[in-house]
Amino acid sequence: MALIVHKYGGTSMGSTERIRNVAKRVAKWAHGGHQMVVVPSAMSGETNRLLALAGELTPATTTVEVLRELDMIAATGEQVSVGLLAIALMAEGLDAVSYTGWQVPIQTDSAYTKARIQNIDDKRVRADLAAGKVVIITGFQGIDEHGHVTTLGRGGSDTSAVAVAAAMKADECLIFTDVDGVYTTDPRIVPEARRLRSVSFEEMLEMASLGSKVLQIRSVEFAGKYRVPLRVLSSFTPWDIPIDEEAASGTLITYEEDEKMEQAIVSGIAFSRDEAKIAVLGVPDRPGIAYTVLGAVADANIDVDVIVQNVSHEGRTDFSFTVHRNDFSRAMDLLESKVVGAIGASGLVGDPKICKVSIVGIGMRSHAGVASKMFRTLSEEGINIQMITTSEIKTSVVIDEKYMELAVRALHKAFDLELPTT
Ligand code: ASP
Numbered sequence: 001m002a003l004i005v006h007k008y009g010g011t012s013m014g015s016t017e018r019i020r021n022v023a024k025r026v027a028k029w030a031h032g033g034h035q036m037v038v039v040p041s042a043m044s045g046e047t048n049r050l051l052a053l054a055g056e057l058t059p060a061t062t063t064v065e066v067l068r069e070l071d072m073i074a075a076t077g078e079q080v081s082v083g084l085l086a087i088a089l090m091a092e093g094l095d096a097v098s099y100t101g102w103q104v105p106i107q108t109d110s111a112y113t114k115a116r117i118q119n120i121d122d123k124r125v126r127a128d129l130a131a132g133k134v135v136i137i138t139g140f141q142g143i144d145e146h147g148h149v150t151t152l153g154r155g156g157s158d159t160s161a162v163a164v165a166a167a168m169k170a171d172e173c174l175i176f177t178d179v180d181g182v183y184t185t186d187p188r189i190v191p192e193a194r195r196l197r198s199v200s201f202e203e204m205l206e207m208a209s210l211g212s213k214v215l216q217i218r219s220v221e222f223a224g225k226y227r228v229p230l231r232v233l234s235s236f237t238p239w240d241i242p243i244d245e246e247a248a249s250g251t252l253i254t255y256e257e258d259e260k261m262e263q264a265i266v267s268g269i270a271f272s273r274d275e276a277k278i279a280v281l282g283v284p285d286r287p288g289i290a291y292t293v294l295g296a297v298a299d300a301n302i303d304v305d306v307i308v309q310n311v312s313h314e315g316r317t318d319f320s321f322t323v324h325r326n327d328f329s330r331a332m333d334l335l336e337s338k339v340v341g342a343i344g345a346s347g348l349v350g351d352p353k354i355c356k357v358s359i360v361g362i363g364m365r366s367h368a369g370v371a372s373k374m375f376r377t378l379s380e381e382g383i384n385i386q387m388i389t390t391s392e393i394k395t396s397v398v399i400d401e402k403y404m405e406l407a408v409r410a411l412h413k414a415f416d417l418e419l420p421t422t
């Protein structure tokens with residue numbers, strides 16, 4: 001008998017018919033002798049609908065008071081799904097009970113709309129499991145030290161599931177979703193993209209932060225910290241496929257470079273369209289300049305990604321960086337009004353039509369020439385690289401948005417990602 005956590009996304013919970021299917025799948029695992037904890041998302045579209053209602057009443061979502069209320073509203077989506085799923089499980093003849101985040105409780109900090117889980121008390125859940133019940137816990141939410149409801153950021157149910165699995169030392173956490181695993185890249189752009197049977201946690205973390213939308217990045221961080229056995233798999237297979245077959249499907253996140261790992265140098269190509277580039281020109285090259293420019297941006301809560309500072313000429317240099325496209329105008333306004341004049345820079349230019357394309361693979365650690373192959377591939381396609389950034393297991397380039405799909409396809413081919421590795 002194992003303790004298994006299942007997470008079902010909004011699409012899997014999208015109608016009562018689908019919820020019935022989820023219940024049948026969970027019942028199959030319970031009848032297979034496993035203790036089951038299930039963490040569902042809100043029904044698809046529900047969180048958007050709820051937040052849009054709030055948006056009709058207030059355009060300003062910046063005060064803490066408003067953010068608190070947004071969490072109060074958004075958290076109801078998951079409350080509905082857990083109750084529905086509990087009833088559906090009872091209809092399958094199982095004992096089931098549902099809890100919201102505050103009932104468990106799942107303790108978080110007070111960063112409304114993007115709270116972090118701090119602690120999960122599993123006493124109540126364990127008692128129910130011991131009594132033979134399936135326990136259903138809302139994804140996406142918790143409670144802070146003041147007793148206020150919090151949510152974990154969009155897509156946060158992944159994190160709830162992984163955190164529950166970590167707290168309970170579950171034998172496995174299965175993330176059921178509308179794709180059947182993690183792919184070498186987005187199959188909508190490269191039809192030959194291949195499902196990875198396994199991917200290392202480090203690669204998954206890079207892919208999640210570089211634009212792959214399969215798992216919320218915090219859930220991957222959590223999984224890595226507590227080494228939660230994690231698998232991403234499809235909720236669209238027939239609910240009655242054999243448990244063994246289901247347990248071996250999808251993509252397994254692994255923690256060691258062991259024989260389970262596919263031995264590719266590059267495992268995947270990630271991309272993100274949501275980027276914008278800003279360059280502060282003719283910046284006096286003296287201590288404190290990076291801090292002055294980026295400090296102002298950070299104080300406005302704008303995340304900066306790729307940063308490049310050139311060699312200086314006659315005491316002046318250009319300083320470029322990327323931000324999320326949603327933050328572009330705010331960052332430009334801020335720099336124009338507060339920074340450019342103050343530091344004596346000669347100008348400010350920006351381009352919101354760029355994208356970032358990255359190759360990711362732990363094999364890059366031990367193989368030279370991977371980045372240069374990337375650059376050669378892009379040059380053969382006539383694609384100009386505007387910025388480059390690297391880590392041990394990834395190389396990212398910033399390029400013109402209009403070449404994104406071309407770049408992804410060319411790189412996928414150049415690194416033979418359409419071919420099976422083992
Ligand atoms: N319902 C939340 C959202 O739409 C959380 C989730 O689905 O993971 O973002």
Ligand code: MG
Nearest residue numbers: 009155158214
């Ligand atoms: Mg999701």
